[in-house]
Amino acid sequence: MDQVEVFKALSNKTRLLILQWLKDPELHFPDQGRCVLEVGVCVGEIQRKVNLTQSTVSEYLSLLQRTGLIESTRIGQWTYYKRNEEAFRELKNLIDKEL
Amino acid sequence: MDQVEVFKALSNKTRLLILQWLKDPELHFPDQGRCVLEVGVCVGEIQRKVNLTQSTVSEYLSLLQRTGLIESTRIGQWTYYKRNEEAFRELKNLIDKEL
């Protein structure tokens, strides 16, 4: 886990918001289907809550994925993103020890 | 405490290193005087451990100070910097809750 890369990923209001929303997807994305907890939330659903273009949101999500903080599942024409809680535990542990 | 600003401050290898060094200044700055724990470490001492110019190190330190993560004390011609552990506790608490 590259500390600098993770902190860069977190250095953006929108990306922080997305990560926080994904903590409780049922609450923040009520229009999403029933398997929200399992597969996560699709890009379009996230984009509708963010005042940014589709391409920007897509890039933010893959950036977050590259850091390992979120994971994606492709189902049909949708890509669902959800938090990787294990990565968050690792990050918090790192911060606790090294910061 | 502005999360984005703090994460930006942490998004840099050198700044992270400095913050880690300041956790145990006696260990990492043995040439510094006796009141290291009280006032911290001066800019020049930090610069000698970093492969960057004086102006860059000075700017990094005031950037970190603006976030509140470190504090400065001017004594004579020296400016000493040390960690603000209270700010780190606040940050870790924020990360624990919001991330």
Place this chain on the structure above:
DNA sequence: AATCTACATCGGAATTTCCCGATATACCTG
């Protein structure tokens, strides 16, 4: 006052980040 030392600030070139519109790709449906 003249000078030296420690640090801060300024101006700027190079790089990176932000965010967009356009386009490409993948999948689904008729």
Place this chain on the structure above:
DNA sequence: CAGGTATATCGGGAAATTCCGATGTAGATT
């Protein structure tokens, strides 16, 4: 296959960041 929808990727302008050398400023020394 043609057309529609969801997402990814590309190219790029604008803004921010990185880091430098030069210069400014404050305190100490002579």
